[in-house]
Amino acid sequence: MDLSLRSWLITISTLACFSTMAIAADMSSSAISERIKPSGNIHLEGAEPVVAATTTPSRTGQAIYDQYCASCHNSGLMAAPKKGDADDWATRVSQGDAVLAEHAIKGFNAMPAKGTCMDCSDAEIVAAINYMIHPN
Incomplete structure (x- = not known):
């Protein structure tokens, strides 16, 4: 051959x-079951409506900082402003709260979006910023 x-x-x-x-x-x-499972539910007249789960209580700025922000903002890693250091925060604060919040939420330069806390609400991110600027 x-x-x-x-x-x-x-x-x-x-x-x-x-x-x-x-x-x-x-x-x-299992693959077949996954492909043919229903894509939604129907509501029958007279049946009790499904109630969405209540939201979890928001975490404090300090709790968010401790879990997600401290690794960079304690040491100033990659030019991150240090917690409680007024000089580090001065130029950022001078841009206004809205810009500061937008940069933290959407990410800016070395700052990742929401500081990698993808389940944080915008209000929790703002609380963490306020905690870093005024930790006491």
């Missing part, structure tokens, strides 16, 4: 083998 025919047969055999394995994986019970 010449080399090109042998290569062709090996390629076809390999493709056939792997394609059947892919099909077998997609036909598992």
Whole structure:
């Protein structure tokens, strides 16, 4: 058997083998159940409506700072203004509260959006900023 025919047969055999394995994986019970599950619920007349869960109480600025901000703002890592250091915060505070909040929420330069606290509300981020500026 010449080399090109042998290569062709090996390629076809390999493709056939792997394609059947892919099909077998997609036909598992859990994969099928996931594909055909309902996309929503219906509300029947007279039934009690589903009430959304209450929101968790907001965390304090200090709690947010301790968990998400301290690693950079304690040491001034990557030019982060240090907690309670008026000189570090002066230029940022002079831009106004709205700009300061926007930079913290959306991210700015080395500051990641929300300081990586993706489940923090905007109000919690502002509370953390206020805590860093006036920690007492």
